[in-house]
Amino acid sequence: MRFKWNYDFIKISKYFYTFSIILIVLGILSLAIFKLNYGVDFRSGSNVDVTLTKPITEAQAQPVVEALKLSDDPSITIGDGRMNVRFEKVLTDTQENQFKQAFNKQLDSGASFEVNTVDPAIAKELERNALWAVLAASLGIIIYITIRFEWRFAVAAVVAMLHDAFIVIAIFSIFRLEVDLTFITAILTIIGYSLNDTVVIFDRIRENLRFSKQKKSGDIKTIVNNSISQTMTRSLNTVLTVFIACVCLFIFGSESIRMFSLAMILGLVFGAYSSVFIASPLWLLLKNRQKPKAKTPSKTTA
The missing domain is CATH 1.20.1640.10 (Multidrug efflux transporter AcrB transmembrane domain)
Structure with a gap:
């Protein structure tokens, strides 16, 4: 009915x-x-996806990322076994390597990285x-x-x-x-x-x-x-x-x-x-x- x-x-x-x-x-x-x-898709910048091999908190990652001074206000998002770091500026090859080396040395030596970059145009x-x-x-x-x-x-x-x-x-x-x-x-x-x-x-x-x-x-x-x-x-x-x-x-x-x-x-x-x-x-x-x-x-x- x-x-x-x-x-x-x-x-x-x-x-x-x-x-x-x-x-x-x-x-x-x-x-x-x-x-x-806007996310990185609609504004220039670099988006770094990190695959973790051990648990890391945002409180641990924030000082390491900010100490590199690669961006004015980097954004960090942590999920299950993954971490995303968004930079408002496009990272150069030297800056990318600097980030990876600092991350592997201070946070997770076995972490792997995927960097996506969007330029202003x-x-x-x-x-x-x-x-x-x-x-x-x-x-x-x-x-x-x-x-x-x-x-x-x-x-x-x-x-x-x-x-x-x-x-x-x-x-x-x-x-x-x-x-x-x-x-x-x-x-x-x-x-x-x-x-x-x-x-x-x-x-x-x-x-x-x-x-x-x-x-x-x-x-x-x-x-x-x-x-x-x-x-x-x-x-x-x-x-x-x-x-x-x-x-x-x-x-x-x-x-x-x-x-x-x-x-x-x-x-x-x-x-x-x-x-x-x-x-x-x-x-x-x-x-x-x-x-x-x-x-x-x-x-x-x-």
């Missing part, structure tokens, strides 16, 4: 709009003041390409939904999609979480899931409008609420399945995919409610502002 969600989703959407607006304003302020905490190019990827996805979605549905559906879907992406970016900026290439992958994946949920609801709205004789403003609102109710169980099942997998990746996965998993978790949560409380009410608002078609005068027979 299918569970029926008998709620006035459109009525309570104003609370979600308020919540989203607050988050967006905080995000804009955070981005303007602090910007994003590549960092800027990666940042630019990431922005173009999001813009290209938005344009493709507008064209697709406009052809399949109508432009009002396209506008509502893109607003919801950009809402989800920006909220996740805002949270990462507010809490100073690191943004790298896996984060961009997460954003594009979030866009896909958000769009999928939105299109499912829009498809049901279009179907219900086609077979309904109710065309007044209040009647269309009822159709939207019914359409959301009819697709709610399906949407929740889809989101929960991926959500559980992402939570498991976040808890049990390696350090390299932790931020990807966190971005996915946030995106799935905001994507689930934006399809219901952002995209659908926005389409209804645009639909209600549609000018009624002029009636053609009926011909009178002589």
